[in-house]
Amino acid sequence: MAGPISARRHHEDEANVEAVPILEEFIGYNLKRAYMIVQADFRRALGDEGLAPRVFSALALVVQFPNITQSGLARLLGIERSGLVALVDELERRGFLKRTQVRGDRRVQALVATSAGEKALDETLAAVRAHETALLSGLSASEKEVLLTLLQKIRVMEAS
Amino acid sequence: MAGPISARRHHEDEANVEAVPILEEFIGYNLKRAYMIVQADFRRALGDEGLAPRVFSALALVVQFPNITQSGLARLLGIERSGLVALVDELERRGFLKRTQVRGDRRVQALVATSAGEKALDETLAAVRAHETALLSGLSASEKEVLLTLLQKIRVMEAS
DNA sequence: TATTGTTATACTCTATAACTATA
DNA sequence: TATAGTTATAGAGTATAACAATA
Numbered sequence: 001m002a003g004p005i006s007a008r009r010h011h012e013d014e015a016n017v018e019a020v021p022i023l024e025e026f027i028g029y030n031l032k033r034a035y036m037i038v039q040a041d042f043r044r045a046l047g048d049e050g051l052a053p054r055v056f057s058a059l060a061l062v063v064q065f066p067n068i069t070q071s072g073l074a075r076l077l078g079i080e081r082s083g084l085v086a087l088v089d090e091l092e093r094r095g096f097l098k099r100t101q102v103r104g105d106r107r108v109q110a111l112v113a114t115s116a117g118e119k120a121l122d123e124t125l126a127a128v129r130a131h132e133t134a135l136l137s138g139l140s141a142s143e144k145e146v147l148l149t150l151l152q153k154i155r156v157m158e159a160s
Numbered sequence: 161m162a163g164p165i166s167a168r169r170h171h172e173d174e175a176n177v178e179a180v181p182i183l184e185e186f187i188g189y190n191l192k193r194a195y196m197i198v199q200a201d202f203r204r205a206l207g208d209e210g211l212a213p214r215v216f217s218a219l220a221l222v223v224q225f226p227n228i229t230q231s232g233l234a235r236l237l238g239i240e241r242s243g244l245v246a247l248v249d250e251l252e253r254r255g256f257l258k259r260t261q262v263r264g265d266r267r268v269q270a271l272v273a274t275s276a277g278e279k280a281l282d283e284t285l286a287a288v289r290a291h292e293t294a295l296l297s298g299l300s301a302s303e304k305e306v307l308l309t310l311l312q313k314i315r316v317m318e319a320s
Numbered sequence: 321t322a323t324t325g326t327t328a329t330a331c332t333c334t335a336t337a338a339c340t341a342t343a
Numbered sequence: 344t345a346t347a348g349t350t351a352t353a354g355a356g357t358a359t360a361a362c363a364a365t366a
Binding site for chain 1: 182186190197199311
């Protein structure tokens with residue numbers, strides 16, 4: 001098998017043209033491929049002015065859990081505290097939340113959504129739901145439910 | 161609700177302490193959280209000298225599809241051609257594959273795994289299987305199968 | 321004109337480590 | 344000593360745009 005091969009078959013080895021990649025057996029590989037598709041469609045659907053996925057996630061948690069601290073938010077999102085600073089900066093710059101002092105512990109800055117932030121979340125929630133509905137129209141409601149449950153199970157397992 | 165809040169409840173708003181985040185309804189969010197867990201465990205399991213996930217993926221495809229081109233490999237992996245250069249460089253530097261000339265089309269460099277590459281893939285496959293088995297021990301065989309099928313369905317939908 | 325491999329470049333996301341001010 | 348927020352920094356991983364060689 002040494003030396004140059006024929007151009008006629010340089011794209012794939014003919015014996016394997018129909019083979020299913022071994023990779024397909026791995027959850028990790030399939031998770032990544034699916035994640036890339038969904039997040040790319042999220043960005044496309046929300047546009048250049050829209051919130052990035054992680055900014056949307058942070059805003060949703062701040063609205064739902066008023067006065068959450070940055071450390072608490074980082075824990076909920078599963079990222080480091082340092083990664084939150086730019087994210088909260090962006091939400092504050094957009095006028096969607098405020099850092100507020102906490103009486104009794106001056107280290108802490110509680111995060112509080114503004115009414116503009118709540119409105120932006122409502123609109124973004126609708127856009128994100130529309131994006132997922134359209135993108136995942138090939139999955140039935142019960143398939144989506146099963147998928148959610150299994151993905152959440154991975155997270156719960158890891159936490160224990 | 162203006163002004164500083166009490167330190168006693170600065171971590172969460174008491175009314176929402178037990179609430180399930182709205183985020184949990186989204187496939188995208190849950191995909192990302194699960195993906196981050198699995199890929200972090202992959203890296204931990206394979207160690208600093210081991211292959212990174214995407215390098216493992218590329219090697220697996222080159223071994224299974226001898227003489228695949230870089231463009232073909234990029235297409236299979238769902239990434240841009242430009243992103244493959246450093247990746248193939250690493251595999252070549254490790255001695256796991258060779259770029260070979262193709263007779264009849266001098267633009268193309270077919271990728272061929274070396275025997276060291278095949279051996280490395282065998283060992284890495286075993287390590288990756290062990291990592292997924294251990295990490296996902298909370299999922300039954302049928303749950304894993306369902307999860308794989310649903311994730312692949314997202315990819316197939318997107319391709320059409 | 322189109323394609324392959326490549327380079328240059330930039331952007332997003334993440335992590336680690338260290339700092340400060342507080343506790 | 345420990346914690347909250349912050350900064351600096353670096354490292355993956357990805358994309359876009361352009362180029363030379365070749366088709």
